[in-house]
Amino acid sequence: MPDNNAEKANYPAISRQITELVLTGATDHAEAALDEAVEQFGDLAVVEVLEAMEPQIASMYLSAYDGGKLSLATLLISPKAWAMSLAYFAAIWDAEQIEEEPEILAESLFAHIHGVLFASDDLDRRAALIHEALTTDWGTTAFAVLFSTAINEIIELANDIQARGAQAAGQTSSDHDIVPLALAIARTDADAWNRVLFELFPEWQPGENKLLSMSDDHDDGYEDDDEAYSYEDAIGRTTQELLIRLRKQVPGKAKASKHLSMGDDIFS
Amino acid sequence: MNIAVHTARAPHLVRALEMLARRGAPSPDSLLEELAGITVLVARKFTNERTADRLLEAHYLTIGCISLGIALADIAHDDGSELAFLLKQGAEQVFQAGFRHIRELAGMPNQQIVSAYDKAPDAQQNDIKSLFLKLCKADPNLKWTGDEVYKEDFKARLENQKFINCAKWLRKNHYAGSVILDQSGNKITEMDTDAVINVAVIFSILNDGRIVARINQREIESLVRSVRKAKPNFEAGWRELLKKMPLEYHAFLNKSMNNLKNKIIQKIMSGTELKTIVTEIQNYAGMEQDVDYD
Known part of the structure; x- marks a missing residue:
């Protein structure tokens, strides 16, 4: 399969070189090779190289450049390729990490997604990235993980958007980093926004019931059960639950079929 | 007034597979692999293979299109012969046959007026897609009548075709020569x-x-x-x-x-x-x- 992909690209040698460098963990060298490719062949060449890269390799590469450090790949990867690579982000998490340090995992996921989305000020690119990522199940879950780390802000924002529309909303009582990210989604792609909210609050019916976070009912639930929440309220999924959901969506290796398929010819 | 007679029943593919189960023979792996493969191809082309609900939709479309291929095949239509046909041809061939029927239907006029836009490639693609989504969505747990609807649509479009051919014949035999250009010399692409x-x-x-x-x-x-x-x-x-x-x-x-x-x-x-x-x-x-x- 890797050979297949590399041959399709116009720069098979560079693709293979970068794949190997990433696999050996030498992301700095891979970055240097990309840098050279930009000098020699221009931005578009690198876009193509990244496109041809297998998504799990792209994911490894991108995850080496989170937050502080910026990679060329962060700026140049195509929205579709990034969306595919997101599927593999959770591949290295194990059950113990999810159990014991969900915040750290969510934090690294946030750094990654925020880094890619806000690496450049190109709004069209940001909209395309959001759109592609949120037309996948895993992308939707990944964004829901981020939202779950600031659940009260998200509830406030969701109610605000429900009441006043995405363009008017946005004044929240908090300056959490998640708010601009959430607003960017709600403003560029309303469907995407609804999908993430649904992933986070599967029981929410706008106008019918009220959003609640788990932490809320721990706080006041014990004192006054009846008033704090009713069983109809939409209680959000926790970060941990969502991390497990995301981990489960990492694609496994497909068994190669012996059967010879007609492929796209079935539509001819 | 004509009242359409629908015989409510499960999609043909589902009935064929139920027949297979009743016989107690293990279902051939290749058939299931083919069905899964087709579903992915349909999702890539028409829905979206990256979310679960769109894959489910593609799954329904696959069932419907194969059922259409079975329903319109020139075979005896009892569960046994339909199953034999499916196993002999393979799911991909039968799907292809079903999809060709959709294409054929899309190639016929769906209205009586001829407009310049009819022949545009994206208009035709849209027609194929909308017919495919309309006729082939078959939930295995529900009744499916896509093949009946197909036959009715086919009849209606055949009638349109004849109607248009009639007007074309008149234009061709116009006393002053075939009607091709309007008075300012532009080619006439539309017909009322x-x-x-x-x-x-x-x-x-x-x-x-x-x-x-x-x-x-x-x-x-x-x-x-x-x-x-x-x-x-x-x-x-x-x-x-x-x-x-x-x-x-x-x-x-x-x-x-x-x-x-x-x-x-x-x-x-x-x-x-x-x-x-x-x-x-x-x-x-x-x-x-x-x-x-x-």
Whole structure:
């Protein structure tokens, strides 16, 4: 399969070189090779190289450049390729990490997604990235993980958007980093926004019931059960639950079929 | 009024697989692999293979399209023969056959008017897609009637096709040569089928042996004058017109004749004011009347 992909690209040698460098963990060298490719062949060449890269390799590469450090790949990867690579982000998490340090995992996921989305000020690119990522199940879950780390802000924002529309909303009582990210989604792609909210609050019916976070009912639930929440309220999924959901969506290796398929010819 | 008779039943593919299960034989791996493979291809092309609910939709479309392939195949239609057909051909072949039926249907006109846009590639692609989504969505737990709907759609489009061919025949045999260009020399890409037939019917009452498919206002005026002078038997004129035309088109003309007989034809034969008649014929002739600029 890797050979297949590399041959399709116009720069098979560079693709293979970068794949190997990433696999050996030498992301700095891979970055240097990309840098050279930009000098020699221009931005578009690198876009193509990244496109041809297998998504799990792209994911490894991108995850080496989170937050502080910026990679060329962060700026140049195509929205579709990034969306595919997101599927593999959770591949290295194990059950113990999810159990014991969900915040750290969510934090690294946030750094990654925020880094890619806000690496450049190109709004069209940001909209395309959001759109592609949120037309996948895993992308939707990944964004829901981020939202779950600031659940009260998200509830406030969701109610605000429900009441006043995405363009008017946005004044929240908090300056959490998640708010601009959430607003960017709600403003560029309303469907995407609804999908993430649904992933986070599967029981929410706008106008019918009220959003609640788990932490809320721990706080006041014990004192006054009846008033704090009713069983109809939409209680959000926790970060941990969502991390497990995301981990489960990492694609496994497909068994190669012996059967010879007609492929796209079935539509001819 | 015709009431469509639907026999409610599960999709053909589902019934074939149930038959397989009843026989107790293990289902061949290749069949299941094929079904999964087709579902992915359908999702990639029509829905979205990266979310669960769109994959489910593709799954329904796969079931429906294979069922359509089975339903329209030239075989005996009992569960046993349908299963044998599916196993012999393989799911991909049967899906392809079903999809070809969709293509064939999309290739036929879905309306009676010919517009320049009909032949555009994206219009045709859209038609294929919307027909595929409409006819082939088959939830295995629900009844499915996509094949019945297909047959009805096919009949309706065949009728449109004949209707359009009838008007095309009239245009081709227009007395002044085939109707290809309009008066300013531009190629005519559209056709108001109803209007072509009305024009031919109205202008044949003079019984002068001409077939008229496209007109302008002056021709209407001269028609009315000639009719009032010669007082022809309009039904004789119609018989002449029908004699010249292929038998399969007669029904369309007869319908138009019955429709017009007591209306505009009466007015032309009697003394109704010319201006009224011209305006009224314009209504019947629609786009098939060249506009006079004078």
